[in-house]
Amino acid sequence: MRVSVFGAGYVGLVTGAVLADLGHHVTLIEVSEEKIALINQRRSPIFEEGLESLLARSIDQGRLSITNDAESVVGSSEVIFIAVGTPPLPDGEADLRYVRQAALAIGRGMHGHPRQVIVNKATVPIGSANLVEVWVQDGYREVHGRAPSSEWYTVASNPEFLREGTAIFDTLYPDRIVLGADEAWAIDRLQELYRPILEQSFEPPPESPRPNGVTSVPVVVTDRISSEMIKYAANAFLATKISFANEIANISERVGADIVQVMRGIGLDQRIGGRFLNAGIGWGGSCFGKDMAALTVTAEEYGYQPRLLHATQDVNREQRLLVIKRLQEALKPVKGRRIAVWGVAFKPGTDDLRDAPSLTIIEELLRLGARVRVYDPIALDNLRRLRPDLEVEFADSAEDALDGADALILATEWPSFAEIPLATIADRLTRGIVIDGRNFWDPEAARQAGLQYRGIGR
Ligand SMILES: NC(=O)c1ccc[n+]([C@@H]2O[C@H](COP(=O)([O-])OP(=O)(O)OC[C@H]3O[C@@H](n4cnc5c(N)ncnc54)[C@H](O)[C@@H]3O)[C@@H](O)[C@H]2O)c1
Numbered sequence: 001m002r003v004s005v006f007g008a009g010y011v012g013l014v015t016g017a018v019l020a021d022l023g024h025h026v027t028l029i030e031v032s033e034e035k036i037a038l039i040n041q042r043r044s045p046i047f048e049e050g051l052e053s054l055l056a057r058s059i060d061q062g063r064l065s066i067t068n069d070a071e072s073v074v075g076s077s078e079v080i081f082i083a084v085g086t087p088p089l090p091d092g093e094a095d096l097r098y099v100r101q102a103a104l105a106i107g108r109g110m111h112g113h114p115r116q117v118i119v120n121k122a123t124v125p126i127g128s129a130n131l132v133e134v135w136v137q138d139g140y141r142e143v144h145g146r147a148p149s150s151e152w153y154t155v156a157s158n159p160e161f162l163r164e165g166t167a168i169f170d171t172l173y174p175d176r177i178v179l180g181a182d183e184a185w186a187i188d189r190l191q192e193l194y195r196p197i198l199e200q201s202f203e204p205p206p207e208s209p210r211p212n213g214v215t216s217v218p219v220v221v222t223d224r225i226s227s228e229m230i231k232y233a234a235n236a237f238l239a240t241k242i243s244f245a246n247e248i249a250n251i252s253e254r255v256g257a258d259i260v261q262v263m264r265g266i267g268l269d270q271r272i273g274g275r276f277l278n279a280g281i282g283w284g285g286s287c288f289g290k291d292m293a294a295l296t297v298t299a300e301e302y303g304y305q306p307r308l309l310h311a312t313q314d315v316n317r318e319q320r321l322l323v324i325k326r327l328q329e330a331l332k333p334v335k336g337r338r339i340a341v342w343g344v345a346f347k348p349g350t351d352d353l354r355d356a357p358s359l360t361i362i363e364e365l366l367r368l369g370a371r372v373r374v375y376d377p378i379a380l381d382n383l384r385r386l387r388p389d390l391e392v393e394f395a396d397s398a399e400d401a402l403d404g405a406d407a408l409i410l411a412t413e414w415p416s417f418a419e420i421p422l423a424t425i426a427d428r429l430t431r432g433i434v435i436d437g438r439n440f441w442d443p444e445a446a447r448q449a450g451l452q453y454r455g456i457g458r
Pocket residue numbers: 006007008009010011012029030031032035083084085086098101102121122123124160161162163164286287
């Protein structure tokens with residue numbers, strides 16, 4: 001099938017590369033010349049496991065290409081994905097300007113053949129499919145002076161649930177695919193597009209072997225509004241699960257319970273499920289914060305006060321600063337102290353810094369007058385580039401970050417940190433204070449190594 005994808009970011013690039021690898025002919029449409037140049041050199045602009053080899057293979061096989069000339073390619077696509085960013089505006093509402101630009105370009109390039117399915121894959125507020133329809137019409141009208149025939153295209157919603165760090169795996173082996181459309185032919189087209197995934201009939205690529213037991217993928221066919229809501233509800237539920245774990249962690253440490261045991265104890269109940277119950281410094285990333293804010297704005301537009309959504313966000317805001325409180329308890333004034341921070345990416349496996357909890361922590365440390373030395377195995381370049389305002393020292397290695405530091409804060413649980421013996425951490429820190437924001441280490445082992453160790457909720 002001929003497919004085009006607006007936006008070669010975390011979602012568009014992975015979706016495009018996977019669909020090309022499954023045999024479709026995919027054109028990525030991107031506005032960033034820098035990204036286009038990198039991708040043409042078969043290099044990934046983002047750090048995502050396995051993506052570079054997948055990209056190279058799809059490009060070499062002639063099934064994946066990239067352009068900035070939307071109007072010349074969209075007209076011949078049977079499916080057009082919109083996977084551009086929808087960042088938050090200051091009031092929390094999603095900024096749809098990039099979606100609008102993409103939809104206008106689709107309208108300008110449209111000529112009625114083939115019949116097209118325009119798919120909102122970006123996370124967009126409820127009702128955005130209607131907006132995209134209007135903008136496509138505007139684009140066509142700019143060129144032709146009249147509206148396009150409604151027979152030529154339809155707008156569908158197909159939200160994306162991939163996680164950064166496991167994006168290829170999640171795209172090939174999703175828990176479900178959600179398709180929201182008003183027209184049966186659009187659903188048929190999208191089911192055809194996704195057939196190899198739905199039926200798991202493809203040869204698994206070397207970078208992402210099929211897990212045992214996955215033989216097919218359920219599809220949820222629904223109307224567009226429900227589909228749009230499914231995306232927000234999924235993220236809100238996951239964020240709430242984490243905030244719930246953090247709330248129980250805060251109570252647990254007051255009464256002397258161990259949150260890791262408590263969550264294991266509840267997670268084995270299949271009605272609850274054990275995933276996304278890790279207490280720590282809370283959730284961040286490009287999605288949860290912005291999507292919670294956008295859903296809150298939507299609810300309030302309709303006169304509804306979403307109390308649970310507010311509570312989930314409030315718990316998360318305070319949770320980020322818990323490690324600072326811990327540090328103040330251990331060090332008393334933080335001013336003039338040297339603090340090492342391990343991990344700045346919002347989670348392991350990615351170089352993404354969007355809404356990373358580490359940034360809130362670093363900002364607060366600097367505000368309090370601490371000297372901060374940071375290390376991250378992947379995200380330091382992004383930190384240098386995106387936050388030149390943060391006056392931190394950059395360490396060459398995790399050990400290097402510790403030298404001369406009074407205390408260590410662990411903000412991102414990169415697996416490689418486990419390779420550093422606790423005794424080394426104890427030796428290098430002048431005061432041996434470790435504030436573990438992700439409950440990464442075993443508290444007993446840390447104390448035995450001579451560390452003054454504090455986790456979260458235990
Ligand atoms: N990152 C994730 O893990 C994830 C997962 C699920 C859903 N989403 C949603 O998917 C959407 C995209 O997220 P992302 O993280 O991939 O964003 P991103 O910022 O990584 O990528 C967006 C890309 O779109 C490009 N772009 C902007 N305007 C364009 C235009 N008019 N034409 C062509 N390209 C254009 C940008 O240059 C950028 O490369 C968002 O709505 C997000 O909420 C993201």
